[in-house]
Every structure is written in C-alpha cells, then in structure tokens.
Ligand code: SF4
C-alpha cells in the first residue's frame with residue numbers, strides 16, 4: 183500500500199479547550215489510485231491531509247495518536263531527515279489558492295525551475311528547460327514565451343495548472359489536492375480536474391482529492407471517504423456511493439449537489455450546521471441533523487464503522503440497512 187493512515191488523532195489546544203479535529207481516521211491509497219475525501223469545512227478532511235504532509239507538526243496542532251504509513255514506514259516514528267526527504271520528494275500538495283502558494287515576485291519559470299535546482303542540482307538553464315517542459319505538460323499555451331511571467335499575469339485556471347506542474351516536478355508517488363478547483367469557474371473546474379486525473383493516470387501516482395463538492399469527484403475518484411466531525415462516516419467505491427449511499431449524511435450531500443427544482447429554487451437537503459468540535463454531541467455526532475435519528479442515536483457508544491455494508495464499504499450509521507434501502 184502506498185499510504186495507510188491508521189486511527190489518526192489530531193487535536194488543537196485553544197483557549198476554550200482541546201479541539202478534537204481528527205478522531206480516529208483510517209484510510210488508504212494504493213499506487214495509481216484516487217481517494218476522494220469529502221466533507222463540509224471543519225470535518226477534519228484538510229487537517230488529516232496536513233498531518234500526512236507534516237505541516238501540522240507545530241503548535242497548537244498536535245498529533246495525538248495513530249500511524250501514517252508511507253510505503254510501509256511510519257512517518258510519525260522514522261527519523262527527521264528521512265521524513266523530510268519523503269515529504270519533500272515523494273509527496274506533493276496542491277492547495278485551493280494558487281496566488282498565496284506562489285511567490286508573487288518571482289516568475290513562474292523560476293519557481294518551477296527551483297524544484298530542479300534545489301532537489302536535483304540542475305543548472306539554471308537546465309532548470310529553465312524543465313520548467314518550460316512542465317508548463318507544456320499542464321497545457322499552458324505558449325509556455326516558452328510565458329516562462330518569465332509572474333503569477334498575477336495568469337488566469338486562475340492557469341495558475342492552478344502551474345500549481346499542478348509544481349506538484350508534478352519531482353514525480354512524486356502521492357499528490358494531495360485540497361479543494362484544487364474550488365476557487366475556479368465551473369467550466370474551468372472541469373478542465374483542471376480532467377487534467378489532474380489524466381496526469382495522475384499517466385504518472386501512476388496515488389491521489390487524495392479533498393473536496394466539499396461531490397459533483398467534482400464523480401468522474402475521477404476510485405473510492406470516497408466521507409468525513410463528519412473528525413470521523414469517517416462512510417467508505418465506498420465511488421459508483422456505489424452515488425447509487426446506494428449507506429449513511430444519511432452522504433444521502434444529504436448527494437441531495438444537495440447544486441441543482442434547481444421545478445420551481446427554480448435550490449434544494450438544500452441537510453439542515454443545521456456541523457457540530458462545534460469542542461462539544462461533539464454524544465452518540466452519533468450527526469444526530470442533531472439526521473432525519474432518521476432516534477433515541478439510540480443520542481447516546482454513547484458512538485456508531486462504529488459497520489463493515490457489513492459490502493466489499494470496500496462501511497458506514498457509521500446504526501441504521502445503514504434502512505438508509506441503503508435494504
Ligand atoms: Fe442518523 Fe442515527 Fe444513523 Fe446517526 S446513527 S446517521 S443519527 S440514523
């Protein structure tokens with residue numbers, strides 16, 4: 183397995199108390215596989231990924247338990263140097279906001295080339311040639327003429343392509359993309375997502391696609407983990423999740439993919455807000471918003487991830503059978 187996260191716990195110390203942002207998350211990504219991690223903001227999907235990338239190792243964030251196995255080695259226990267090397271060369275991350283990830287006063291060609299100078303000892307001219315190659319690779323028109331342009335001279339979609347190029351530069355084994363298309367127009371979103379999926383297949387990388395939007399991952403993900411209040415509440419191969427969701431929260435998300443009803447109103451299926459992570463409700467954390475909730479849901483123990491749902495499937499709902507329509 184390329185990446186295996188096991189029972190990960192992350193907490194943040196705040197003035198109001200300990201925020202349990204990630205509460206025992208496990209997931210895996212095989213070589214060449216795409217895992218979509220879906221959830222509202224505050225569900226812990228980004229924090230889990232940041233723990234994998236090692237950008238949470240600073241207070242107030244703290245990894246409170248679990249394992250992060252990359253190609254079989256636990257990133258939380260191996261030596262610092264080795265860990266830095268793995269995270270620098272074998273993993274890459276793409277963020278939502280390219281403008282704040284790119285340096286505004288350096289040309290994109292310089293920033294792309296720097297990857298090769300720093301990590302591969304390339305000369306200036308070789309690095310520049312590689313930068314142009316990468317810009318071509320992510321289909322930036324007239325790469326040769328644009329290599330000296332600055333980030334603000336590119337459109338949002340083109341900047342996101344540059345982020346993808348940066349991530350690909352060292353040919354990592356794993357890419358984590360956190361809401362990579364959220365800031366873009368819908369048509370540009372689809373183009374960028376298609377490009378990412380195509381490159382991922384070509385390079386046979388593992389890809390973790392973090393999103394709040396089920397609509398954007400349907401065509402590119404192999405499997406989906408749905409997160410709520412710092413836990414995974416459903417795991418499923420992508421087609422099955424769409425066809426037969428086994429958790430009421432997933433059902434709600436599917437129903438709230440933006441579309442208009444006959445009267446032209448937007449349908450919003452899930453009422454209420456995600457819980458405050460300082461005070462996660464007892465029992466099923468989703469119960470205050472769940473249309474199927476009943477007495478047993480309000481009390482501990484929390485529903486475990488029931489694996490009887492099917493091959494590669496699980497649901498943290500006591501009533502998954504009912505939900506799935508069995
Ligand atoms: Fe809803 Fe109860 Fe299932 Fe939680 S366990 S999702 S509250 S039915």
Ligand code: MG
Pocket residue numbers: 223227228360
């Ligand atoms: Mg986020």
